Amino acid sequence: MCGIVGYIGDKDAYPILIKGLRRLEYRGYDSAGVAIIGKETKIYKKKGKVNDLDALVKENDVKGNIGIGHTRWATHGEPNDTNAHPHTSQNGKFTVIHNGIIENYSRLKKRLQDRDYKFKSQTDTEILANLIEYIYLKANGEIDAEQAVRLALSKVIGAYGIVIIAKDEPDKLIAARKGSPLVIGIGDGEYFIASDATPIIEHTNSVIYLNNDNVAVIKKDQLTLKTIAHDKLEPRIQKLTMDIGSIEKNGYEHFMLKEIFEQPRSISDTFRGRIAADLSEIRLGGLHKVMPKLEKAKRIIIIACGTSWHAGLVGEYLIETIARIPVEVEYSSEFRYRRPIIYKDDIVIAISQSGETADTLAAINIAKESGATVLGICNVVGSSIPRETHAGVYTHAGPEIGVASTKAFTAQVTVLTMIAGILGKSNKQLSDFNYSRLIEELVEVPKKIEEILKHNKLFEEISALYKDATNFLYLGRGYLFPVALEGALKLKEISYIHAEGYPAAEMKHGPIALIDENMPVVVIATQDNSYDKIVSNIQEVKARNGKVIAIVTEGDQVIRDMADHVLEVPKSHEVIAPLLTVVPLQLLSYHIAVMRGCDVDQPRNLAKSVTVE
Numbered sequence: 001m002c003g004i005v006g007y008i009g010d011k012d013a014y015p016i017l018i019k020g021l022r023r024l025e026y027r028g029y030d031s032a033g034v035a036i037i038g039k040e041t042k043i044y045k046k047k048g049k050v051n052d053l054d055a056l057v058k059e060n061d062v063k064g065n066i067g068i069g070h071t072r073w074a075t076h077g078e079p080n081d082t083n084a085h086p087h088t089s090q091n092g093k094f095t096v097i098h099n100g101i102i103e104n105y106s107r108l109k110k111r112l113q114d115r116d117y118k119f120k121s122q123t124d125t126e127i128l129a130n131l132i133e134y135i136y137l138k139a140n141g142e143i144d145a146e147q148a149v150r151l152a153l154s155k156v157i158g159a160y161g162i163v164i165i166a167k168d169e170p171d172k173l174i175a176a177r178k179g180s181p182l183v184i185g186i187g188d189g190e191y192f193i194a195s196d197a198t199p200i201i202e203h204t205n206s207v208i209y210l211n212n213d214n215v216a217v218i219k220k221d222q223l224t225l226k227t228i229a230h231d232k233l234e235p236r237i238q239k240l241t242m243d244i245g246s247i248e249k250n251g252y253e254h255f256m257l258k259e260i261f262e263q264p265r266s267i268s269d270t271f272r273g274r275i276a277a278d279l280s281e282i283r284l285g286g287l288h289k290v291m292p293k294l295e296k297a298k299r300i301i302i303i304a305c306g307t308s309w310h311a312g313l314v315g316e317y318l319i320e321t322i323a324r325i326p327v328e329v330e331y332s333s334e335f336r337y338r339r340p341i342i343y344k345d346d347i348v349i350a351i352s353q354s355g356e357t358a359d360t361l362a363a364i365n366i367a368k369e370s371g372a373t374v375l376g377i378c379n380v381v382g383s384s385i386p387r388e389t390h391a392g393v394y395t396h397a398g399p400e401i402g403v404a405s406t407k408a409f410t411a412q413v414t415v416l417t418m419i420a421g422i423l424g425k426s427n428k429q430l431s432d433f434n435y436s437r438l439i440e441e442l443v444e445v446p447k448k449i450e451e452i453l454k455h456n457k458l459f460e461e462i463s464a465l466y467k468d469a470t471n472f473l474y475l476g477r478g479y480l481f482p483v484a485l486e487g488a489l490k491l492k493e494i495s496y497i498h499a500e501g502y503p504a505a506e507m508k509h510g511p512i513a514l515i516d517e518n519m520p521v522v523v524i525a526t527q528d529n530s531y532d533k534i535v536s537n538i539q540e541v542k543a544r545n546g547k548v549i550a551i552v553t554e555g556d557q558v559i560r561d562m563a564d565h566v567l568e569v570p571k572s573h574e575v576i577a578p579l580l581t582v583v584p585l586q587l588l589s590y591h592i593a594v595m596r597g598c599d600v601d602q603p604r605n606l607a608k609s610v611t612v613e
C-alpha cells in the first residue's frame with residue numbers, strides 16, 4: 001500500500017525523503033508528495049511516479065531539516081495531484097500523510113461539513129487532517145498538537161499509519177499507528193520514520209517498531225511514546241539485520257529478475273540452521289513451544305492471500321500426504337467474513353510475505369478469538385503478523401521488492417515442506433527412510449534451481465514466441481496444480497495477459513472449449529504419480545491444435561515428442577517439484593512482460609503489501 005517516510009534532524013530533509021520514497025515506491029506508485037518545514041512549510045505533490053515528483057520539486061526551493069513524504073496507492077479518490085498526500089487542514093494547522101483507511105470517514109466528513117469545513121480532495125486523509133484541526137481549534141489553546149491528534153484518533157474507526165506536521169509546533173513530527181506499520185530509525189541527533197525499514201537502513205540500524213495504538217512525538221533529539229489513551233510507554237529499541245545490498249538491484253535490470261535469481265540463496269537461507277548438519281533432523285525453533293499442540297492437531301487451517309495462498313495450497317498437499325493431518329486453505333478475506341467454524345484445538349497458519357496484509361491480520365484475530373493456536377509464516381521480520389501470532393517461522397528470504405512475489409513463494413513452500421516433514425515424523429506417518437529422503441531432497445533444491453536458471457536464455461526465446469498471446473492456460477495436477485495457479489497469476493500480474501490456472505483433469509469440464517491454435521497451454525508435467533494422466537491431458541490439448549509449453553523432468557522424451565516446447569527441470573521427488581517447476585514459470589512471465597514493455601516491478605493497480613481490505 002502507501003509508503004510513508006519522514007525525517008527530523010540537522011540535515012537537508014528533501015534528499016533523504018526522495019531517496020526514501022524511491023525505496024518505498026514498490027508499496028504504491030500512483031502519486032507522491034512531500035512537505036518540508038523550512039522558513040515556511042512547502043508542499044509538493046504530483047500524480048505519477050516518484051521521478052515525476054522529483055522533477056517538480058527540483059524547479060523549486062525545498063530547504064528545510066524536517067519533512068514528510070508519501071507514495072500513494074489510491075483507495076479513496078482517483079490518483080491525481082489533489083488526492084496525492086500530504087493533505088493539509090482547512091486553516092493550514094495540520095499536514096498529514098496516511099497509509100490505511102478511515103472507515104467512518106463519511107460520518108466524520110458530514111460532521112465537519114456541518115461545521116463549515118470544505119474539502120478539496122476525495123480522500124479520507126483530508127478528513128483526518130481537518131478533524132485534528134477542528135478539535136485543536138475548538139480547545140482554544142487548552143490542548144497541544146499531540147493531544148489534538150490523540151483525541152481525533154480516538155474518534156476514528158479504521159486502520160492507519162500517519163505522520164503529522166503541526167504548524168504551531170514546527171519542531172516535531174507526530175506519528176501514530178493502528179493497523180498500518182511504522183518504523184522509527186534512531187540516528188545521532190536525528191530520527192527517521194517510514195512504513196518499512198527499507199528507507200532507514202542506510203542511515204541507522206537502531207529502530208523502534210510502533211505498536212497498534214501508539215503515538216510518538218519526535219523532536220530531533222527526543223522521542224516520547226504513548227498510547228492513544230495517554231499512557232506513557234518505554235520504547236523498545238531493536239537492531240535491523242537487513243543489509244543495504246539486499247534492497248538494491250545489484251546490476252539486474254529489475255528487482256523481480258534479481259529475486260528470481262536469488263532463489264538458490266534465499267532457499268538455503270530459509271533452511272539454514274534448521275536442518276542438522278548430518279541431515280538427520282529438521283528443527284524449527286519458532287514452533288518449539290507449540291509443538292505439543294501441533295502434533296496433536298486434528299485439523300490445520302491455512303489462511304493467506306495472493307501468492308501466499310498458492311503456497312498454502314502446496315502446503316495442503318504436503319501436510320496431508322506427508323503428515324496425514326487434514327488441512328483447509330482459505331482466502332483470508334473469505335475466512336474473516338463467513339463465520340468460519342474454528343475449534344480450540346485447531347491450528348491456524350497465516351502465511352504472508354509482508355506480514356501486514358490487512359485481511360490476513362483480521363482473519364488471525366478471528367482465529368485467536370475462537371481459541372485456536374495461530375502460527376505465522378512471514379518474511380518481514382518485526383512485521384505485524386509475527387507479533388499477532390502465538391508462534392511462527394520466518395522465511396528469511398530477504399527483502400522482496402518486486403511487486404510480483406517470487407522468492408517469498410519458494411521460501412514459504414520450503415517452510416511448509418519442513419513443517420510437513422516434522423509433523424510426518426512425529427506422527428509416525430513418515431518412516432525414517434522417507435524423512436531422511438525428504439531432507440536430502442530439500443537441501444538439493446538450491447543446486448537444482450541453479451541448473452534451471454542456466455536455461456534463462458531458452459525461456460527468453462520461448463517467451464518471444466508467445467508475447468502477443470491474449471490468453472494462456474496453465475495446467476497441473478496434485479502438487480503442481482497450485483503451481484499452475486501461481487504461474488497464471490505471475491503472468492496476469494505483470495504482463496496483463498489473461499491467464500487461468502486449472503487442475504489438468506478439470507480442463508475437459510470447461511477450459512477445453514477455449515483451446516485452438518491461438519491458445520498457449522503451459523503444462524507442468526514432471527514425472528510423478530499422475531504423470532501418465534497429464535500426458536493424456538497434453539494429447540487432448542494437441543488434438544485441438546493448442547500450443548503446449550511443457551515443464552518436464554530432464555530427459556523426458558515422451559513429452560518432448562508431443563509438446564511444442566519443453567522446459568526441463570532436474571529430477572526430484574514429487575513433493576519437491578513445486579519448488580523447481582515454479583522457476584521457469586516466473587521467468588516466462590518476466591520475459592513476456594519485459595517484451596511487452598510492461599513495468600515489471602511496479603505493475604499497474606497492484607501493491608506489494610495490501611494493508612487495506
Ligand code: G6P
Pocket residue numbers: 305306307308351352353354355356357360403404405606607608609610
Ligand atoms: C499483494 C501482492 C502479492 C502477495 C499478496 C499477499 O497482492 O502483490 O504479491 O502475494 O499481496 O501478500 P502477503 O504479504 O500477505 O504475502
